[in-house]
Amino acid sequence: METDIKLFEEKKVRAHWDETAQEWYLSVVDVVEILTDSVNPRDYWFKMKQRVTLEDGIELSTICRQLKLIAPELIFGLQPIYPA
Secondary structure (H helix, E strand, O other), X not given: OOOEEEEEOOEEEEEEEEOOOOEEEEEHHHHHHHHHOOOOHHHHHXXXXXXXXXXXXXXXXXXXXXXXXXXXXXXXEEEEEEEX
């Protein structure tokens, strides 16, 4: 599997093209970092999932699946993704 890097406002977003589904998947953590300017986007995403579950009863992890992407530290691990 190959991870592509897309740019949004000059910031990197990890992305994966699914040939079967014919759609792009973007790293949720990367998007959260860009939209919130959070210093710890992974923690922000974790807390946001908890808050949405408590307030709305919606499990974001059922909408956002995990896919192996190369992390910014060049570590290969599971990352939450969402179709673009």
